[in-house]
Structure formats: structure tokens, C-alpha cells
Amino acid sequence: MNKGVKTCLWAAWIVLAAVAAYGLGERAVAGKELANYGSYVPWGLWVSTYIYFIGLSAGAFLLSSMVYVFGVKSLARVGRLALFTAAVTLGMALFSIWMDLGHMWRAYEVLTRPNFHSMMAWMVWLYTGYFLLILAELWFELRCDLATRAAAGGALAPLYRLLSLGWTCPTDAAELQACHQQSLRVLRRLGALGIPLAIAFHGGVGALFATLSARPYWHSGLFPILFLTGALVSGGALLLCLVSLLGAGGSEREQKELRVFLARLVLVLLVFDVILEWAEVSIPLWYGVGSEVGLWKEILFGHYGYVFWVFHLGLGVVVPLALLLKGQASRFATGLAGLLVATTFLAVRLNIVIPPQTEPHLRGLAEAYSDARLRFEYVPSLFEWAVVAAVVAAGMAVFWLGLRLLPLLNGEGPEEDAAQTVSSEPVAVAASSESAGDAAEREGSAEPSDPDAPPAIQASPA
Amino acid sequence: MEQAGASLGKPRDTKGGRATRRELFARALAAAGGLSALALTREGLAKEPAILDRPDDWAPGNALERMRRDLERALAKPMEKRKWVMVIDLEKCIGCKACTVSCVAENNLPPGVVYRPVVEEERGEFPHVRKRFIPRPCMHCDNPPCTPVCPVGATWKRPDGIVAVDYDACIGCRYCLSACPYNARTADFGEFYTEGLAEGSEAFAGPRASGYETRPSFEYGKEWRRTPGSHASPMGNARKCQFCLHRIENHLLPACVTTCLGGATYFGDFNDPESLVHELVGSSRMMRLKEELGTEPSVFYLA
Numbered sequence A: 001m002n003k004g005v006k007t008c009l010w011a012a013w014i015v016l017a018a019v020a021a022y023g024l025g026e027r028a029v030a031g032k033e034l035a036n037y038g039s040y041v042p043w044g045l046w047v048s049t050y051i052y053f054i055g056l057s058a059g060a061f062l063l064s065s066m067v068y069v070f071g072v073k074s075l076a077r078v079g080r081l082a083l084f085t086a087a088v089t090l091g092m093a094l095f096s097i098w099m100d101l102g103h104m105w106r107a108y109e110v111l112t113r114p115n116f117h118s119m120m121a122w123m124v125w126l127y128t129g130y131f132l133l134i135l136a137e138l139w140f141e142l143r144c145d146l147a148t149r150a151a152a153g154g155a156l157a158p159l160y161r162l163l164s165l166g167w168t169c170p171t172d173a174a175e176l177q178a179c180h181q182q183s184l185r186v187l188r189r190l191g192a193l194g195i196p197l198a199i200a201f202h203g204g205v206g207a208l209f210a211t212l213s214a215r216p217y218w219h220s221g222l223f224p225i226l227f228l229t230g231a232l233v234s235g236g237a238l239l240l241c242l243v244s245l246l247g248a249g250g251s252e253r254e255q256k257e258l259r260v261f262l263a264r265l266v267l268v269l270l271v272f273d274v275i276l277e278w279a280e281v282s283i284p285l286w287y288g289v290g291s292e293v294g295l296w297k298e299i300l301f302g303h304y305g306y307v308f309w310v311f312h313l314g315l316g317v318v319v320p321l322a323l324l325l326k327g328q329a330s331r332f333a334t335g336l337a338g339l340l341v342a343t344t345f346l347a348v349r350l351n352i353v354i355p356p357q358t359e360p361h362l363r364g365l366a367e368a369y370s371d372a373r374l375r376f377e378y379v380p381s382l383f384e385w386a387v388v389a390a391v392v393a394a395g396m397a398v399f400w401l402g403l404r405l406l407p408l409l410n411g412e413g414p415e416e417d418a419a420q421t422v423s424s425e426p427v428a429v430a431a432s433s434e435s436a437g438d439a440a441e442r443e444g445s446a447e448p449s450d451p452d453a454p455p456a457i458q459a460s461p462a
Numbered sequence B: 001m002e003q004a005g006a007s008l009g010k011p012r013d014t015k016g017g018r019a020t021r022r023e024l025f026a027r028a029l030a031a032a033g034g035l036s037a038l039a040l041t042r043e044g045l046a047k048e049p050a051i052l053d054r055p056d057d058w059a060p061g062n063a064l065e066r067m068r069r070d071l072e073r074a075l076a077k078p079m080e081k082r083k084w085v086m087v088i089d090l091e092k093c094i095g096c097k098a099c100t101v102s103c104v105a106e107n108n109l110p111p112g113v114v115y116r117p118v119v120e121e122e123r124g125e126f127p128h129v130r131k132r133f134i135p136r137p138c139m140h141c142d143n144p145p146c147t148p149v150c151p152v153g154a155t156w157k158r159p160d161g162i163v164a165v166d167y168d169a170c171i172g173c174r175y176c177l178s179a180c181p182y183n184a185r186t187a188d189f190g191e192f193y194t195e196g197l198a199e200g201s202e203a204f205a206g207p208r209a210s211g212y213e214t215r216p217s218f219e220y221g222k223e224w225r226r227t228p229g230s231h232a233s234p235m236g237n238a239r240k241c242q243f244c245l246h247r248i249e250n251h252l253l254p255a256c257v258t259t260c261l262g263g264a265t266y267f268g269d270f271n272d273p274e275s276l277v278h279e280l281v282g283s284s285r286m287m288r289l290k291e292e293l294g295t296e297p298s299v300f301y302l303a
């Protein structure tokens, strides 16, 4: 990462943290008084950011499964990063929705007294399983590195010992090899378990909305599919952005291959997503009659039409498509395209959550009783954005800590082997028994990564 | 000419014309008086009891009396044998919103929480315009879309038909608000009418002095106190009309029924064929809101 980008990120984080302090303080003292949503638009920005972050998580996780389960070689280097990104964004999603609860300290009730008729209860249970699964995958992926670091001593050794759960890495080459193979097997199984889980919970988030018969706009069988595609697009784009920004270990050629692969993947997913969206928009609008026409007209040409045209279609589809089609080779272009798709996906989420709630179920209800909470309009307040800033700042901080403390970018773990194992079993042994010198040479040619990073996670063998 | 005049009748003088109209008026009055006098005789009552049992012929006070008797009969039965329903006669509703206000007072509702708004509907074009007023309590749907969505099972349909919320369990996710097709649930955001007003502020001196906002409400038979600065239930919860369950169980009709100026709101046990509501639901004017959704509301309208 170059110095300029780094300074910008730090500056952004400091601003976000300052805004976050205000948001969290206000949330703690005054509750949700300054939030602009109410009883007729009961779900606002925080529900939108929740489905946005959960989408990023599911997308990143499904991409990690491509490494561990399907052994997609081109993605091998992002396995750890994808898993860690999935964990962090899941945390951000849960933080968002936790802020949204009227009784935050009762959230545990979903585990202690669940009602399994409710899609929301299912979600929470599935997230819990998913979170444990990510932790387990990360542990198997990193355990050798963590144990090595714990053994190496130093100030952080106790932390690594804790993270490795006291596990010690065999020193004997053959045992080490067997240990790697075991990790691979476990990761493949966990990843395979994770795929239906990720599909279930993110399709389930779509179903959480789609099962509500009260709102025809949400009540669509396409919704779960749309959510899954959206997850893959936005999660893939986030990884593309991260990989372009941070590199992912390996030679320049390998990194470029990875970027091009991810860029193509995002491109295809983006096009597929647009096709689905076209179906969603064009079918209710085609003849200009029906209950959803007014709502779609409002989304497209109403007050907040710019959310669709500028943020979603312009910055989230057209510009990234152009960048991905023309500039796959350029690290800047792929990074920017990834960033644009990943961030502007919030516009898609907002357009899913907010507009259908602005239509009264009974005409005249808005005028029947006057109160700021009984309006069929909604624009997030500054306070709400401040809480989102807190979620983002927390996510960035955890991500930064992860990058500094965990070996997420250098492909020393078994994921490299994983890809090779599946691509051709015999090669796997050869590849994993590669001499240390070869590995060092390969690492040495990697892009210089974070100069401030502690030596343990420096890509260079120095 | 005279003959012709006689055969054609005398040309009417103004005086004679006036006399005729006065006569007609007097006859009409006498006839009406006679009819009503007849109707009020004991024989009249004995002959046509069914007609007099029609709520239209009852003064609102009498309908209340009958509903009270219905209530007593229902309360004498086990809870699962009752089915509470409400009937609202839209022809009688005058749009005064007394029910809305009495409900706010009964349940000590804070800003932004309302259980029974009265929706106004304008029909026709000038000069042929009519207004219709549609009070909208919770429909206490027999097939409620709001209960299965609750992640913690904090809201459910009781055997007596009332859709209840357990304020102590509700986590305030507002999924049920999103699921209700009548916008009948509101969330308590923990606000107060008198909050932020300078001490002694004229406009709110009354409510503050009387402690209106901090007085307890007795929904679901428990005592709920809202205190500024605390986030205790019912603050942070989903709230809705509960047919004044706490009143019913104390042998009182719901607040909106007893305060309805137009005598337009009826309440009772639908499982009792003798009840007034049972009779009214059988009307050809009966309709329910959004019947097509299959929610099977327990609130019936006479349109």
C-alpha cells in the first residue's frame, strides 16, 4: 500500500472515529430519539447497513469456499483474507442490527427463546453457526503460523498462544506435512458445510423480507436469489478492492493473475445481477398498471431517484463495468472498480428496504394522527449515519489489527496447497514439499507490503 | 263564466292556500305523534320486540347496556370459549376521534404511539362530496401475519382472539410492525410530550403537573411505568391495541366503545349468538379491511 493511500485511510478513520463517538454516545444516552425512522417506516438505515454488511460477509465467505472446497487455484491466495473479511463484515452487520433493537440487552433471547417460525430467529441461529464455522476455518488455516509465532517468543507470544489454543506445530517435516494435509481435509469439509450455510442465511435474509405478504414489493420469490447474487457481487468486489490495495503475497505475475480472475468474476456477477434487477424492475412496470407501478416510479423518478441512477447504476454499475472491461490489468482500475461496486451496493440495499415502507397500507393514515414517528417518509438522520460511522470505524480497526497481527496476506498456510491438491492430487505433495528456498524466493519477489508491519507478517523473508 | 268558474273550482286565494298547508302539516304531526305513541305502548313493545332489539332503535346508552350484559355472560365462560370481536358502524361514526383520545388516555400513550387512529376518506367530487371516517384499531386477525414473524415469540394470538404482546420479552426488532398489513402496530421510542420544555412552560403545565405521562398504564393486567431517562418496557417495545384487555377482565367495555360519541363502536363475544356483535356481523353491510389478504380480521365494519 503506498503512503498516500495509507495517510488517506488513517485520516478517514480518525474522522469516522470522531463521528462514531458522537453517534455511540447519543445512542447510549438518548436511545433512538434522534433516529428518523418511526412506526410507519419502522426499518431505516441500520437495517439497510445490516443487510449490506451481511451480504459482503456471505460473498467473501462463498469466495473462500471456492478455494477450500473447489480448489480454484487462481483464488488460492485470498483464502485467508476472504475468511477474515467474512468474519469482520459479519461482526459489522450484527453490530448494525444490534444498534437497531429497541431492547439491545435482550438480544440473547433469540438464542434462549427462539420462535422458529420467524425468519429472523433462523437468521440469528444460522449466523451463530456461521460465525463458529468461520472461526474454526480460520483456526485450521492459521494454526501452524500461530503456533510458530507463539514458539518464537516475544511480547505477543501469549496472544498467539491464546489464539492457537495452545496447539503446537510439529517440527518434523513429515509430521508437518501430515498436519497440513489434515488442515486441508478439515477446511474442505468445513468449507463444504459453509456453502449451504451461507446460501441459507443470505437467501434467508432475502426471505426475511420476501415472506412478508403485507408488502408486495418484497413479497417476491426472486428476492432470496437477488440477495445471494448481490452478496457475491459486493463481497467479490470488496475482495477485489482489498487485493488490489494490499496485494496478496506471491509474485507480481501471480498477483496480477489473481486480480484479473477476481475482476472477471465480479464482472460476470455484476452483469448477472443487473439482469435479475431488470426482471425485478421491468415486470411490474411493463404495462404501467398494477400495485407496484407507483412505487417503482417513485424509486426511479421520485425525490430520491439519484440513489438509483447516480449511486447504483452510475457509480455502482456503469463506471465499474467500464473499468473492469478496459482496465483489468491495472491495479488502480480493479481497486477502484471493486471499491465502487462494494460501497455503492449500499444504495441497492437502501432501495430494497426503504421505499416499500413509504406506502401507507391504508390511504389517509398519514393524516389520521400527527406525529414525527407516524410519517410515511424517511431520510436517515445525521445521528443514524454517525452510528454507521461507528460500525465502519470498528470494522476498519479490527481489520487493521487482523492484518498486523495475523498472517493473512502471505500464503504460507495450507490454502496454497489446497488449490493444488484439488487441481491435481499428486502435484499437491510435490508443491507442499517445495524447498524452503523456493518458497523464500517466491515470497521475496512479492510486492513490498506494509513497511510498518511487524517482521512476522512481512512478506519478505527478512 | 261563473259556472265555468264553479266547475273549474274557485280560484284559490292566498289565505285559503296557507290554511291548507297548515292543515296538512298538522295532520302529518298528528299522524307521526300517533305512530310513535302507538309504538311506545306496552302492546307495541310486546308485538315487535325484534325490531326494538335492532341497535338502530336503541339510544347509544341502551346499546352499551346490552353490551355490558353480553360482556358479563362472556366473562362467566372459560377464556377459550370467548371470541372477542369489534363492530364499527361507519354510517354512525362522526369522525370526532373521541375513541382515539380516550385510548391514548386509557393506555397513557406517549408521542408516536397510537392504537386507534381514525382515517378520513373523501369520496366524490364537488358538489357531491362525502366524508367517511374509518377508525382503525388492531384487527386482532384470526390469521395474523404479525405473530409468526416475532423472533422471540413475544406476540401471539390468545384463545379469546386477542393478539397480545409480552412487553417483557419483546426485543424491539419491529419485524411485526413491518409484517402488519394495517400499520396497526407502533413502536415506543421512549419519548415524552413534556420532554425538553422549560419548567413552568404554560402549554404543558397541566400534563406535567398531573403526572399524566408518568402515571402507570395497566395493559395486559400489569403496571407499566414510563420514566424519563429509563429505557424500561414498554419503552423500546412494539405496542398495539389489545381491546383494553385489562378493562375487559375487570368487567368494563374497551375505552373506545364507552366513549364513542356516535355510538358507532360495538364490542362483544362472537361465540355468543345472543350478543349484539353476533347480530351485527350478520348485517348485509358487513365488510372487513383487506379481506383478500386472508388475515381474517376480528374487527368488522358496517359500510
Ligand code: SF4
Residues within 6 Å of the ligand: B137, B138, B139, B140, B141, B144, B145, B146, B147, B163, B179, B180, B181, B182, B183, B184, B185, B240, B295
Ligand atoms: S391488525 Fe396487524 S397487528 Fe393487529 S393482529 Fe392483524 S396483523 Fe397483527
Ligand code: SF4
Residues within 6 Å of the ligand: B149, B150, B151, B152, B153, B154, B155, B165, B169, B170, B171, B172, B173, B174, B175, B176, B177, B237, B238
Ligand atoms: S418488535 Fe417485539 S413483538 Fe414485534 S417482532 Fe420484534 S420482538 Fe416480536
